[in-house]
Amino acid sequence: MTGLLELVNISKRFGPITACDGLNLAFAPGSATAIIGPNGAGKTTSMNLIAGALLPDAGQILWRGQDIAGLPQHRIARLGIARMFQDLKVFPSMTVLENLVAGRVGRRAAGADAFVHAVLDRIGLRAHADRRCRDLSYAERKLTALGRVICAEADLVMLDEPASGLDGSSLATVLGLIAWLRAQSRTLIVVEHNLSVVAQVTTRAVLIEDGKVVADGTPQEVFGRTDFGRIYFSLAA
Amino acid sequence: MAGYGLTLVTFALIFGALAVSYNISLGFVSLLSISHAAFFAIGAYAYAVLSTQDGATDAAFLQAAGLGILLAALIATGLGLLLIALPEQYVIIGTLALQVTFTTVLTNWTGLTNGIQGIAGVPAPSLFGLTFDTPWSQLGLAAALVVLTLGIAEGVLRSPLGITLRAARDDAAAAAAAGIAVQPLRIAMFALGASLAALAGSVYAGVIGFIDPGSFTVDASIQFLSMVVIGGLGSPVGALLGGVIIALLPSILQEFSLAMNAAATVQQLLFGVAMTLMVVLRPHGLLPERRLLTTGEVGR
Numbered sequence: 103m104t105g106l107l108e109l110v111n112i113s114k115r116f117g118p119i120t121a122c123d124g125l126n127l128a129f130a131p132g133s134a135t136a137i138i139g140p141n142g143a144g145k146t147t148s149m150n151l152i153a154g155a156l157l158p159d160a161g162q163i164l165w166r167g168q169d170i171a172g173l174p175q176h177r178i179a180r181l182g183i184a185r186m187f188q189d190l191k192v193f194p195s196m197t198v199l200e201n202l203v204a205g206r207v208g209r210r211a212a213g214a215d216a217f218v219h220a221v222l223d224r225i226g227l228r229a230h231a232d233r234r235c236r237d238l239s240y241a242e243r244k245l246t247a248l249g250r251v252i253c254a255e256a257d258l259v260m261l262d263e264p265a266s267g268l269d270g271s272s273l274a275t276v277l278g279l280i281a282w283l284r285a286q287s288r289t290l291i292v293v294e295h296n297l298s299v300v301a302q303v304t305t306r307a308v309l310i311e312d313g314k315v316v317a318d319g320t321p322q323e324v325f326g327r328t329d330f331g332r333i334y335f336s337l338a339a
Numbered sequence: 340m341a342g343y344g345l346t347l348v349t350f351a352l353i354f355g356a357l358a359v360s361y362n363i364s365l366g367f368v369s370l371l372s373i374s375h376a377a378f379f380a381i382g383a384y385a386y387a388v389l390s391t392q393d394g395a396t397d398a399a400f401l402q403a404a405g406l407g408i409l410l411a412a413l414i415a416t417g418l419g420l421l422l423i424a425l426p427e428q429y430v431i432i433g434t435l436a437l438q439v440t441f442t443t444v445l446t447n448w449t450g451l452t453n454g455i456q457g458i459a460g461v462p463a464p465s466l467f468g469l470t471f472d473t474p475w476s477q478l479g480l481a482a483a484l485v486v487l488t489l490g491i492a493e494g495v496l497r498s499p500l501g502i503t504l505r506a507a508r509d510d511a512a513a514a515a516a517a518g519i520a521v522q523p524l525r526i527a528m529f530a531l532g533a534s535l536a537a538l539a540g541s542v543y544a545g546v547i548g549f550i551d552p553g554s555f556t557v558d559a560s561i562q563f564l565s566m567v568v569i570g571g572l573g574s575p576v577g578a579l580l581g582g583v584i585i586a587l588l589p590s591i592l593q594e595f596s597l598a599m600n601a602a603a604t605v606q607q608l609l610f611g612v613a614m615t616l617m618v619v620l621r622p623h624g625l626l627p628e629r630r631l632l633t634t635g636e637v638g639r
Contacts, residue, residue, distance in 0.1 A: 153516055154515075155512065155515075155516075174515070174520070175512075175515035175516060176514075176515045176517075176518050176519055176520045176521070179515070179516055179517060179518035180518045184516070184517075185516050187512075187513065187516070191510045191512060191513035191516075192510075192513070193505060193506050193509035193510055193513065193514075194509055194510075195505060195508075195509055195573075195628070196502075196505050196506065196509060196631075197630055197632070197633075199632055199633070199634055200502055200505070200630065200631055200632050203502055203632060204502050204503070204505075204506040204514070204517055204519075205517055207502070207503055207506070207517055207518045207519050208517060208518015208519070222634075228634075231633075231634045232630065232633050232634055234630075250517065254517065254518070
């Protein structure tokens with residue numbers, strides 16, 4: 103498979119812990135991939151490596167064929183790689199609107215104002231647009247974080263647990279936003295523990311255990327493996 | 340008495356401008372340096388040394404201001420490059436070390452600074468053919484300094500850079516992930532704030548006529564810090580207000596018949612009380628920073 107992004111034999115250790123152990127993965131343009139696995143499997147570490155927040159100990163991270171490992175984070179973002187953090191990391195002193203505009207600092211597309219307003223409507227926070235994020239609820243901050251990532255109009259969008267901690271209404275908005283990203287042919291990498299959400303928003307699931315890929319296929323294929331319960335839920339064989 | 344009042348306001352404006360310059364690094368990008376008095380001193384000594392050698396000419400002020408701005412920018416950039424990637428506590432320690440070292444240099448490099456005796460007879464500044472040697476003209480010069488400093492600070496904040504600065508300050512990791520070059524931006528703001536502090540120092544030396552190391556110590560840096568915190572972190576107008584209030588405080592206390600040394604002691608106590616109250620009751624300062632954008636300002 104020709105990848106927009108390819109991880110080639112990536113390894114990363116934290117002292118005695120091996121977070122990524124010779125990871126090989128390719129992501130085709132426009133694909134939607136879930137990276138799943140138990141806590142500590144190396145999912146978020148993989149995102150940190152792609153985004154440049156961590157340096158791999160070995161291996162290459164190829165973006166359109168060019169090795170980007172070692173580039174500063176902001177330069178990787180400006181190549182067209184955006185991410186939403188598990189802990190959101192909205193800019194707390196800034197308003198919802200300012201957060202969305204900040205998401206466009208590294209963008210390459212034109213039409214900032216109209217697009218920001220479109221995103222503001224899509225995330226359903228127009229009434230809160232001028233409120234500072236430190237005064238928002240968790241769900242509102244999550245929608246702002248997702249909106250900021252969408253505003254980047256990046257080719258690759260990485261979402262770390264986009265569905266966690268949300269009520270039904272907010273979850274529906276998030277699922278709609280992810281569908282909108284897919285309709286724009288963005289390439290998605292989603293780390294998510296809610297397997298129902300994984301099945302809804304992705305067409306490929308990669309199961310990771312101890313930093314290694316142990317299964318790669320459609321969500322249904324991966325969930326249906328006989329060893330899935332043992333790996334994912336730590337169930338006895 | 341009128342002249343005394345004008346002089347008080349003149350110094351209050353100079354310290355207001357100094358607080359605005361400090362806020363560019365402290366409030367805009369959350370770079371907590373304890374060396375702002377050192378940058379203030381660079382400009383003050385540059386003017387004092389050059390003007391007492393060359394006389395109060397336009398060239399002396401422009402050369403001194405230019406030299407002070409350049410030196411402060413270079414030192415801030417160098418220090419920033421060394422410290423910026425380190426955790427905040429190391430930035431505090433590193434800038435504190437610069438401040439202490441600088442005071443020691445001012446005290447001991449007697450050939451240049453005249454040590455603890457200080458430099459007396461610093462002539463009034465001269466600029467564009469005007470000599471600022473009367474209370475009104477010096478007030479005008481201080482006001483011009485405020486307009487320039489405030490204009491630069493507000494201009495930076497109102498430009499597209501403003502959003503990136505706030506993002507970098509609020510969360511460096513998220514800002515980098517959004518494509519913002521956080522560390523170069525923080526160093527640039529540190530250097531800009533240091534340069535404007537040096538400019539304020541040149542004006543200060545010319546207006547007061549005498550400088551010595553005692554005006555540029557760690558205590559002074561802490562006092563400047565309190566100006567920004569009380570006025571409003573990230574708010575240029577707030578910092579100006581904080582600077583003016585704190586600069587005027589000893590004179591206000593004297594109005595209540597406190598002797599100068601008692602006023603200084605009471606002032607220190609008031610700083611402590613005011614800082615504690617501000618942190619608890621009004622953590623964003625007297626004039627908190629404003630929103631940079633509202634829905635009405637971003638066109639559809």
